[in-house]
Amino acid sequence: MADLILPAPAKLNLFLHITGRRDDGYHLLQTLFQFVDQADELTFTTSRAAGIDFTCSTQALAGTDNLVVRAANLLRERYAPNAGANIHLEKRLPHGGGLGGGSSDAATTLLALRQLWQLDISDRQLQQLGLQLGADVPVFLGGQAAFAEGVGEQLRPTRPPTAWYLIVHPGIAVATADIFRHPDLPRQHQPLKLDDWNWENTRNDCELLVRRLYPEVANALDWLVEYAPARLTGTGACIFGRFSSQQKAHAALQQMPDRWTGFVAQGINESPVCQLLRQASTVNLTNQD
Numbered sequence: 001m002a003d004l005i006l007p008a009p010a011k012l013n014l015f016l017h018i019t020g021r022r023d024d025g026y027h028l029l030q031t032l033f034q035f036v037d038q039a040d041e042l043t044f045t046t047s048r049a050a051g052i053d054f055t056c057s058t059q060a061l062a063g064t065d066n067l068v069v070r071a072a073n074l075l076r077e078r079y080a081p082n083a084g085a086n087i088h089l090e091k092r093l094p095h096g097g098g099l100g101g102g103s104s105d106a107a108t109t110l111l112a113l114r115q116l117w118q119l120d121i122s123d124r125q126l127q128q129l130g131l132q133l134g135a136d137v138p139v140f141l142g143g144q145a146a147f148a149e150g151v152g153e154q155l156r157p158t159r160p161p162t163a164w165y166l167i168v169h170p171g172i173a174v175a176t177a178d179i180f181r182h183p184d185l186p187r188q189h190q191p192l193k194l195d196d197w198n199w200e201n202t203r204n205d206c207e208l209l210v211r212r213l214y215p216e217v218a219n220a221l222d223w224l225v226e227y228a229p230a231r232l233t234g235t236g237a238c239i240f241g242r243f244s245s246q247q248k249a250h251a252a253l254q255q256m257p258d259r260w261t262g263f264v265a266q267g268i269n270e271s272p273v274c275q276l277l278r279q280a281s282t283v284n285l286t287n288q289d
């Protein structure tokens with residue numbers, strides 16, 4: 001029987017400004033992360049045999065380079081060399097689209113295995129491990145919508161409006177590394193006083209370049225903006241429109257051209273993962289009484 005079944009929610013970058021570049025080539029960002037109520041699902045079962053046995057509903061992601069396996073092995077190497085687990089990933093989010101699904105899967109894995117393997121590791125230590133896997137992992141570990149600076153690791157929780165979103169995948173993949181290394185990417189956005197952010201005084205600094213390099217993203221944005229304020233998330237290729245109600249978002253989805261895929265989701269300011277883990281630990285403690 002499974003020990004734990006947990007979601008791994010998607011994120012949106014409600015805005016994304018590039019304010020500079022570090023000596024190692026990584027870019028300094030100011031961004032606002034909000035989660036949405038659509039998620040992958042992970043099932044964890046501890047095993048007596050040391051090591052990770054991993055399965056995934058999407059065959060292309062079933063290898064050992066999956067961020068789930070990398071997260072689990074990083075935790076084992078550092079803190080629990082003899083521990084073992086069977087993990088299944090039910091992949092529901094589009095991958096490689098700026099929704100952070102892989103980072104979220106990694107964060108859920110670190111949180112779940114810390115609890116199941118009863119490891120005495122602080123949140124801070126877990127954050128440091130997470131950052132080695134990807135710049136988006138820390139916000140998923142923290143579990144709260146947040147402004148992020150640095151490369152995404154300096155987090156300040158905040159509570160942006162929980163709008164409804166129509167998230168559209170224009171059916172092509174954008175390579176994050178290609179965007180960040182492109183000479184035409186703007187890199188000198190004046191730092192914003194984060195509390196002063198609103199939709200109008202922010203943007204996604206990758207958007208103009210991604211529009212130019214990937215015309216289908218431009219087509220999708222030009223279509224969506226007829227229904228709602230719309231923007232790229234991360235480096236794309238997904239875009240999102242911001243709606244005042246679920247009905248309006250669904251009405252736009254009905255009109256979406258067939259060649260794209262889309263779904264409606266609500267913004268949430270707390271990831272469900274931490275709360276579910278607390279509940280699971282209470283149940284376990286009660287069962288041990």
Ligand SMILES: C[C@@](CO)(OP(=O)(O)O)[C@H](O)COP(=O)(O)OP(=O)(O)OC[C@H]1O[C@@H](n2ccc(N)nc2=O)[C@H](O)[C@@H]1O
Pocket residue numbers: 013016025026027028029031097098099100103133134135136151152176177180233234235236
């Ligand atoms: C842009 C953001 C915004 O949330 O989201 P996504 O589009 O990936 O969701 C993230 O910062 C993505 O961070 P992360 O997920 O770690 O990026 P990766 O795919 O590992 O990075 C690929 C490459 O992009 C460059 N890169 C990435 C992040 C960053 N702040 N500066 C960079 O220069 C690096 O060259 C890196 O090797």
Ligand SMILES: Nc1ncnc2c1ncn2[C@@H]1O[C@H](COP(=O)(O)OP(=O)(O)O)[C@@H](O)[C@H]1O
Pocket residue numbers: 061065066067068089094095096097098099100101102103104105106176234236
């Ligand atoms: N569990 C995973 N889910 C999705 N992608 C993964 C996963 N593990 C590794 N990857 C790789 O990471 C890349 C980025 O995935 P994802 O986090 O979904 O997108 P993004 O970083 O654009 O938000 C994918 O193209 C895929 O090759």
